[in-house]
Amino acid sequence: MGPQLLRTESPDQTAPKGRILLVGIGPGSVDHMTHRARAAIAEADVVVGYVTYIKLVADLLEGKEVVRKGMTEELDRAVSALAAARQGKTVALISSGDAGVYGMAGPTYEVLFEAGWTPDDAVQVEIIPGASALNACAALVGAPLTHDFCAISLSDLLTPWPVIARRLNAAAAADFVVALYNPKSGRRTRQIVEAQRLFLAHRRADTPVAIVKSAYRRRQNIDFRTLETLCEADIGMLSTVLIGNSNTVLRHGLMVTPRGYANKYDLQDGGGARAGEKAGRSLSTGLDGWLAGVLADHASGVSAADLAQRHRLPLDYILATLAEPSAPDAEEVTQDTE
Template identity: 45%
Template sequence: MTKRITVIGLGPGDAGLLPPMARQALERAKAIVGYKGYIALLEPEILEGRQVLSTGMTGEVERCNAAIDLALSGVETVVVSSGDAGVYAMSGLVLELLETRGLLDSVDFEVVPGIPALCAAAALLGAPLMHDFAVISLSDLLTPWELIERRLAAAAAADFVVVLYNPRSGRRTDQLPRALAVLASAKPGTTPVGLVKRAFRPGQEVIATTLAALDVEAVDMQSILVVGNSATRMAGSRMLTPRGYAGKYALAKCGEAAGS
């Protein structure tokens, strides 16, 4: 009897961006486990006829253990996350629990990648991640704030584009202003900033602003912030972080040659 647990990323939430391999895993599954908000992103026909187990935001350990128990009983089980399952999501916790419970050799563990939120946000903003970037979560529920601040300062000092996950929630309102102050110590106030809310979901918002002008009240838990580096600029209404082609090639002449 196969005992398998598959952790998948649903992508940003639009059904058209659900990866084919993830869809195949869902169609193969007999049980689907996940945070209730992510379960709601799935099409009703995918859920039909399958055992569905969902919990709230702080029920991660409970639902992952329940998913492992289902897999142990021979039920083909899928754990769902939004975005990519390996980016601030459930693949790490499932693997850690399998290790803790001594089940690494007893349960097949599979991860199917998805489109992470930072890629969805970048696509809507234009091309802000064309050069080196750092991704930092502002949630201090599992990570000490002092460590988050050190990472922010290091990324800003190294002139990375900085992507901020979990920037602000109803309870966590102080962290974002503090994080922006750290970034502003090394980046000018004119640095372009992209704010994307609910990327590829109903209620989507895409806002281009600057580090000094960002309205923190407009940011929520379903937001991704992209803070540019020293080369990032606006190209029309889009953010652009040049890769460096202009320094190596005569871009205008390339265009003239193509059009001649």
């Protein structure tokens, strides 16, 4: 039998003023919890969470009512939290990492909405952010997320595989650094293989990869690999996989993705701007420079279709760009910061 929702058709102003605190406890080490997360657990009458996460904060639970739930009982956790809050209790519903990143914030709001909850309800909700797995793992391996990145879960328990595969393919083609959550389990073993196959269609085989298991926990392990050897690693549900982009390097045991300063500045000469570049201005190949180049190429006879293929952009986008009267004057663009 599934979780039973507590429906409220309209806010009851006489109801006890319960609270649900959605607490991100970070990677697992109490040292990496925020002050607010620790305070929220201290304020709580009831602490609800997955059994493993409860163990991570065991030292903070003295005198608390503790509700332990299993791996696939996310909705039950949310229903239990709402039931206790309806009784006027303060409930800390904990997630590892950040409650809003593959955590309990989403399922809890789904349960609340289904139960007729609104922000005017007697039960108040607060989300306390925490460091997600990608933050923790990145800190341990270097600086892989310094440029654009995204996170993709390989779990197909709730998401159709074609949706996941399209996201993987798009991220790989767009040259994002990618953090893979839920990469492999006892039953789900092929998903990481398919992810590797999709990435190899767009990335070099020697692209740096880091597999971090149990970041900041007792059995922490870091394994540096290449995209080609990714699937030879020991990967499980406690692992997060970081796949670099085309510029990511692995040096001295550190995985680093350059921000792009070398494109504009001479790093060996006091950081002076390179020829054709100006500090505080868009890169010469930024939007303004690119627009000017596209318009010039088209004026010289390069077709819109050829421009779309050259820049690997949709033809409709190129046509819309060409329809603009002219590229902005670079000297009139508002100064940006790096």
